[in-house]
Amino acid sequence: MTGSERGGSFYDVPHVFERYLSHRHSGVSSPNYVMEEPALLEELGTVAGLRVLDLGCGDAAIGQVLLNAGCRSYLGLDGSAAMVEAGNAALRGTSGRVEMVDIEDFSAPPSSFDLIVSRLAFHYVNDIQPVLAACHACLSPGGRIVFTVVHPVLTSYDSGTREKRTSWVVDDYFVDGPRARSWMGGTVTWFHRTVEDYVVALMRTGFTLTSLRECQPREDRFNGDVAELARRRRVPLFLLLAGTRTG
Ligand SMILES: C[S@@+](CC[C@H](N)C(=O)[O-])C[C@H]1O[C@@H](n2cnc3c(N)ncnc32)[C@H](O)[C@@H]1O
Known part of the structure; x- marks a missing residue:
């Protein structure tokens, strides 16, 4: 995997x-805006009064939204120094904050949080089971986890094209593991696993699965751009999973 950056350090380039x-x-040209964000917000529902942890928070864009919606506290963790700085700048003047911690190293005392959010960060993690176990351990009873990842049909294979895609290839789908990926002008390591792997990891760590969504594009977010809507309807880009700590 030479020349390929891991997780947080990739974003420091x-x-x-x-x-x-x-x-x-x-x-409209961001798939997050037209696909992932509406599904995520719907899934998060009411957050008033909740203590929120965000793993791989980036510039903490969702932190501002959740604080405005009345969450009791917001803590973002990220492995990129540049993202931590951007996140704390964005949250200045609020009670929210961002700290530099790798997702793999995170732990917190029991009942520290009521909601854990993670957007598009878990596919940077090699083994998500210990991470999900740490999440389960620090949630209050009835607490929830909601996370999105790049959809496994995309993480399975990289055609290497830098052009706008007109076709997608799914290959080596049942071969879990690292994939060097050309992305955003660099090469990064994503970890591929199947949809089933994600669901099993959630259930094995004690969560009750409450939602699985493939974040289909939302017509009302396209400003009438029918060509872009048609393009986004071709292939799933994101997978969302949610679980509750029932025990
Ligand atoms: C695609 S960005 C998403 C950022 C943010 N969640 C959002 O949706 O805007 C992925 C983020 O995960 C962070 N990240 C990747 N691997 C990480 C790791 N192992 N530990 C902590 N952060 C990590 C990156 O630094 C980056 O900010």
């Missing part, structure tokens, strides 16, 4: 950081 954030906040 200046041109990657800039390109990622401008793409991420580009409205």
